[in-house]
Amino acid sequence: MGLLTGALYACLIVYLGGWYLDAWHGNFSLLLFLLTVVTLAFWLAERLYFLPARRRAAEALQAQDAERRAELARQGIERVDGNVQEAREKLLMQPWWLDWTAGLFPVICIVFLLRSFLFEPFKIPSGSMVPTLLVGDLILVNKYHYGVRLPVINKKIIDNHVPQRGDVMVFRYPKDTRVDYIKRVVGVPGDEVAYLNKRLTINGQPVPTQPLGEFYNEDRRRYAQLFSEKLGTMEHRILNYKDAPPFVIAADDFPHSDNCRYSAEGVTCKVPAGHYFTMGDNRDDSQDSRFWGFVPDENIVGKAFLIWMNLGNLGRIGSFQ
Known part of the structure; x- marks a missing residue:
């Protein structure tokens, strides 16, 4: 033995x-x-x-x-x-x-x-969620908020809340389910999401934004335009770069891609049933649903809600909502 x-x-x-x-x-x-x-x-x-x-x-x-x-x-x-x-x-x-x-x-x-049914830790690997989440943030994800799922096979057995616009959600990347992604939920089933000329519109209604000056992105070593954006009841901050184009470069083929229309101004998508449209808060530096499509409900891992550690900046610890 x-x-x-x-x-x-x-x-x-x-x-x-x-x-x-x-x-x-x-x-x-x-x-x-x-x-x-x-x-x-x-x-x-x-x-x-x-x-x-x-x-x-x-x-x-x-x-x-x-x-x-x-x-x-x-x-x-x-x-x-x-x-x-x-x-x-x-x-x-x-x-x-x-x-x-x-x-x-x-x-x-x-x-x-604990990890399968309650809370799971993740490390932020990229800057797609700056300024909300920074590279190196160690976060906790609530595994039961969107329902109880069996581990490994990710099969939902008990319903709970459904994802809401504005939620920061962790999910398995639709093009490679071995990889976990974190993005913000922008569109829920039935929504028409338009991101044209760097302005977000949902069901024909522009999402309220307020300019907040400039933000220095330490990872990119450049300044970005900082905005406050309100999705439903959730208020958060987003970034845009003046020199970045509004249109999507080299979008992949994906399930329900016929629900999306691409133009020189950006993209408009109708979110199919059982799917979600997600975007990074770092709008011009995020590979998200604009590029690889919708997130199926079965790919959902949980709702991110807390930064429990950042070894380079202890002041980051706490809720980011």
Whole structure:
């Protein structure tokens, strides 16, 4: 069993190493699920087989020692060398390979359940949500806000809230579901979303905006125009660059692409049922629904709501809503 445990850890190290080096995409949900199943198997084996076997061996040792001492006492020998208690404790001790499997099961199981059904941490990898979220922000995502979903297969089993305009949502990228994206929900099913000449219109009504001066984007090392935008009841900030074109360059082919019309002024899309139109707050530096299409409901991961850490700027910690 020690060799089996060593082999499992070797596979885990190879998998994580390849993931870290970008040799392949990792699926952390699947990895946690497999670790939970494997450690559960060892935990059950420990409780049902290995621990009872060690206890029987310890009891047999103690019985043999008691029998030996009784026999020596009958022969008049009162003082007997040997510490059977120490040997008994060694027999009952859990071996290292169970420490690193069965012993980790409760911790891994708790992490798996918390991450799958309550909250999941994410790291912001790009500047598409500047100024709301910066590169390096570590955020928490509410996994049950949009309904309870089974881990790994992402199948919704219990409904809850539906995404609203203005929500910051994490979802699996429609063109590669192994990758998670974070964007702001702009259009819900049935909406007609137009982004023309860098102005957002929903169902024919311009979204209210207010200019707030300039914003220095440290990642791009350039200034942008800063605006306040209000989607429904949600007020947030967005960026635009004066020299960026309003039109979409090289939009991909995507499901329901016939719902969108592209022009030199921008794009207009009718959001199909069961889908959402999302955009980054850094409007001229975001690959979003304008380029790769709508987000299906089954791709939703959860609602982002809190920055819990930024190692470069502790002042970022807190709600960004």
